[in-house]
Every structure is written in C-alpha cells, then in structure tokens.
Amino acid sequence: MPSLSEAYLSHPVHLHHKHQDFNSLQELPDSYAWTQVDEHHSCNNYRQGVPVVDLNDPNAQKLIGHACQTWGVFQVVNHGIPMSLFSDIQRVGFDLFSLPLHQKLKAARSPNGVSGYGRARISCFFSKLMWSECFTILESPLHHFLQLWPHHYSKYCDVIVEYEKAMKKLAGKLMCLVLGSLGILKEDLQWAGPRGEFNGSRAALHLNSYPSCPDPDRAMGLAPHTDSTLITILYQNNVSGLQVLREGEGWVTVPPLSDGLLVNVGDLFHILSNGLYRSVLHRVLVNRNRQRLSVAYLYGPPQNDKISPHVKLVGPTRPALYRPVSWSEYLGTKAKHFNKALSTIQLHTSINSLFDVNESHNNSFRVN
Numbered sequence: 001m002p003s004l005s006e007a008y009l010s011h012p013v014h015l016h017h018k019h020q021d022f023n024s025l026q027e028l029p030d031s032y033a034w035t036q037v038d039e040h041h042s043c044n045n046y047r048q049g050v051p052v053v054d055l056n057d058p059n060a061q062k063l064i065g066h067a068c069q070t071w072g073v074f075q076v077v078n079h080g081i082p083m084s085l086f087s088d089i090q091r092v093g094f095d096l097f098s099l100p101l102h103q104k105l106k107a108a109r110s111p112n113g114v115s116g117y118g119r120a121r122i123s124c125f126f127s128k129l130m131w132s133e134c135f136t137i138l139e140s141p142l143h144h145f146l147q148l149w150p151h152h153y154s155k156y157c158d159v160i161v162e163y164e165k166a167m168k169k170l171a172g173k174l175m176c177l178v179l180g181s182l183g184i185l186k187e188d189l190q191w192a193g194p195r196g197e198f199n200g201s202r203a204a205l206h207l208n209s210y211p212s213c214p215d216p217d218r219a220m221g222l223a224p225h226t227d228s229t230l231i232t233i234l235y236q237n238n239v240s241g242l243q244v245l246r247e248g249e250g251w252v253t254v255p256p257l258s259d260g261l262l263v264n265v266g267d268l269f270h271i272l273s274n275g276l277y278r279s280v281l282h283r284v285l286v287n288r289n290r291q292r293l294s295v296a297y298l299y300g301p302p303q304n305d306k307i308s309p310h311v312k313l314v315g316p317t318r319p320a321l322y323r324p325v326s327w328s329e330y331l332g333t334k335a336k337h338f339n340k341a342l343s344t345i346q347l348h349t350s351i352n353s354l355f356d357v358n359e360s361h362n363n364s365f366r367v368n
C-alpha cells in the first residue's frame, strides 16, 4: 500500500502559472479575479453560529456529536494547548511566508509530492488562481527547513515537532469523543489502542497564508472544498475569512476565537460514520488590510488501514454507503475527481445521493 508521501505519484499536479509575489501587486490581476455568484452570508454572533464546545464540560461528547451531525464543524476551547505554542507556530508561518519568493521556491512542492511550498493542490481544478500560498509538512520539516533557513532551521523545526506532538494528543482525544458520540468505543477500532492514543495515525501539517488583497470582493483565498481527513484541527490567527456552508443558510463566517481551535469532519470520517457525520464544505475569503494565517492539522488513519463504514453503523435499514478505502488511495481519488471523490466510492447511488454533501453542493459556486 502506498505511503502518504506516495499518494500523488500517479496524479502529478503541474501548476502552469508562475508563482506570485503577492506583495508586489497593487491591483488584482485578471488571473485572480473570480466571479462571485452567491452572497456572503456571515453570522457574526458565534454563539448562534458554529457551535463552541468547552472540552471541560461534562456534556462535551454529546455537544460534539450534535455539532458534527448538524454542522460538520465546531470550535473547541479548554483544549489544553498552551497559547505560547500558537504564538510560536504563528511566528514560523509569518517568517516562512515573508521570505523572498526565490527562497521559498527552494522548498517548492514537487508536482507529485505532498510536502513543501506551493499553491493549494486543488488549484488545478479552477481556471482562476487563489489568493493564497501554502506549505505542507509530512512528519519532519527538516529537509525543507534546511533549504529555507540554512542557519536557523533548528529552532523552526523544534516548534513544528512540539506542535505536531500536541495536535496528535488532542486529535486522539477528539477522536474518542466524536466516535463515542456515535456509540463507538476505542475497543471497537483496532488502531485506537488501549488508551485511545491512536498511535498509528498519520497527519500532515498545512500552513496557509492569505496576503492582504487589493480587491478582496473579486478574489478567493481558498475555493470551496472538503478535507480528505478523518478530522482537521485548524488554528486561525485573529483575522477572519473562513466560511462553512450550512444547508438552508448559505456561507457562515467562522469568527476566530483567540483561545479556540476549529475542528471539522473530513471525508474519511464521513465514510466511517456511514454518512451520519458529513464532511463540511468550507472556503476562505480574503481582506484588504490584513494577512491571514491558518495552520491545519490534517489527521488520518494508519498507512495500511482501510476506512469503511463502521459495523455498528451499518444494518438492514442502513446499508454500508461506501466501499473501504485507504487514506493514500482516497487522496489519489481526490486528486483526480476533487469534490466528486466521495461519490466515486459510494456503493448505493440512490440512497447515497441523499447524504453526499459534496455532490449536492458542487455546483453552488460557479467555477470561472
């Protein structure tokens, strides 16, 4: 079975456009001008928007279950991550993205690779470019950080290692809560481990930068997508821009909480929950004045495990809606089919169309 770093070997992405030094642009080039076809509904009172769950609340599991079922996303507070780690990871991000372009390109992601500097992988599905740049780390950042900071790489590596360690622990805890809300115990998942430490799990750390933009109403930071993960844990600096699509409501802005982390259901959890917890479509808008930074911890199963609808969630009235799939296989499928990836592995077309959020929302944003 291919490892995560080999997921795209047969789906290279050649991004033809030249990379951009965003700071040098006073006007939005046509190649970045999107036609927005939907209004930007934004909900400013977060208590009525995306649910916020206090992990110290004795009802946390139930609240998380409700949030996953109704929103596919929630924010957590009292998660145990020290604020200093957020400042440290923010520093890494700002220092990295403010390097001169020629320096960043020394650590460029290869067309069929996962890690390194570049544009969002999904860029190839759109004729317009996104107003963002990103950097993906798979396990160790050493190789690329040596190229970016030949003399100072080690302090940056230390922050990444510490951040990944803290996220892994939190992800295990969140997995137990999300699974628990579906009646699935750690004993029911072979790779959860006896204490729910999910040791074999794999993850990618993905830093996004959205520079301030001269014409934000016509630009797109990150186009609507779902994540190919079990769950994603997102840190956003205190600049808003992230929106999630809520059925019947439209795009809802997720205001950053200084002490909060956003957790969203990814496609692999959508599969594992047999469509009960649906992966959430989200996008990022940009603004005129401030650079936005986010750090996504993209969390998935062990290399050799296939994810399939859990036996406890399958029965005569609810057959398995998806076939088993490994993370790397799914990433390859996503690289080929983008937002139709989930439906390509569905087993029961007629039932599934009721549950497949990707398919139904795929046309709600016109691709230029």
Ligand SMILES: C=C1C[C@]23C[C@@]1(O)CC[C@H]2[C@@]12CCC[C@@](C)(C(=O)O1)[C@H]2[C@@H]3C(=O)O
Pocket: 114, 120, 121, 122, 123, 136, 204, 206, 225, 226, 227, 228, 229, 296, 298, 331, 334
């Ligand atoms: C493991 C991965 C998931 C991801 C592609 C990647 O190889 C690393 C970055 C991830 C990300 C982040 C932005 C949105 C997204 C769709 C993309 O283009 O790159 C996701 C990918 C995903 O979840 O499918």
Ligand SMILES: O=C(O)CCC(=O)C(=O)O
Pocket: 206, 208, 222, 227, 234, 236, 241, 242, 282, 284, 293, 294, 296
């Ligand atoms: O920048 C954000 O808020 C979201 C980033 C995101 O969706 C991703 O990295 O998958």
Ligand SMILES: [Fe+2]
Pocket: 225, 226, 227, 282
């Ligand atoms: Fe995402």
